[in-house]
Ligand code: KG4
């Protein structure tokens with residue numbers, strides 16, 4: 001089965017062709033990023049994003065079809081990321097997907113973007129052995145799932161505030177780095193000679209019997225370390241307390257803050273994954289996906305966790321960690337195999353279903 005995948009949920013316009021024949025073979029994967037357009041705002045501006053999707057969507061689809069070495073008439077189904085995301089952005093990909101499926105007379109299937117991040121690890125590789133423990137770590141989500149199959153997820157725990165990627169992006173903004181901040185913080189934290197124990201930032205919701213995450217505390221701790229603590233309210237009849245100014249920022253201090261932050265975030269992710277594996281299993285695999293699964297320390301520590309637990313850890317190749325349409329087409333193949341079909345009433349929905 002040759003499935004065209006379309007993705008436009010945030011600031012990447014993407015199209016891909018995946019062949020489902022036992023495994024999931026990626027025939028082409030094209031991604032047009034808009035990072036430059038949003039850089040000066042240190043975050044994604046929804047109106048700018050949807051306009052850029054409109055400009056990119058048709059050239060990106062044409063290129064994906066061409067690079068797959070096929071014609072439009074060879075496509076057997078269209079899969080589209082229709083949730084979660086910015087509605088104006090989702091609508092661009094969804095409209096293109098509906099128009100193509102209708103005009104080609106092939107099935108349309110709507111895919112949940114967060115769920116698709118867990119299919120990324122199976123692209124161009126062996127099928128995943130189920131039941132599996134899944135962890136999505138992206139800019140908008142940090143969630144643990146029990147996966148009975150490629151298409152059946154049960155949520156075990158999730159962040160109660162910031163997603164891991166969001167914390168990375170905010171810490172990058174506090175440190176005055178660019179956007180998206182994850183790869184930049186990762187780069188600083190990986191410089192030679194860096195001290196990842198220089199700062200003792202808090203791990204949120206540290207107890208292992210709670211499978212939720214919290215990353216707003218570590219982000220605020222970094223903010224105070226960089227900008228100083230806010231002054232406490234002055235009590236009647238007392239002198240105001242002026243907190244000490246933070247030491248001047250040096251390149252060494254900056255990279256030690258980045259590395260200590262990264263150690264803390266990875267410790268939280270590994271700790272909760274280990275707890276879920278021990279108490280909510282049995283699981284035959286641990287699967288990770290989402291932009292933060294590109295993080296060098298997380299990839300290393302998750303492999304070490306797998307070695308300790310004697311379970312294979314499936315992490316996507318770097319190009320399928322961040323947003324792409326191959327994962328959308330891949331999950332589309334699996335959903336179509338279960339008989340799922342959507343019609344032209346499929347809507348763009350801002351929230352995830354899983
Ligand atoms: O999955 P994704 O492309 O988009 C969402 O679905 O949100 O994830 C983007 C997030 C951003 O927050 C970005 O900073 C983060 O993934 N990210 C990283 C790394 N590469 C991307 N975070 C930490 N380390 C990285 N190497």
Ligand code: ZN
Nearest residue numbers: 138291322323
């Ligand atoms: Zn994503």
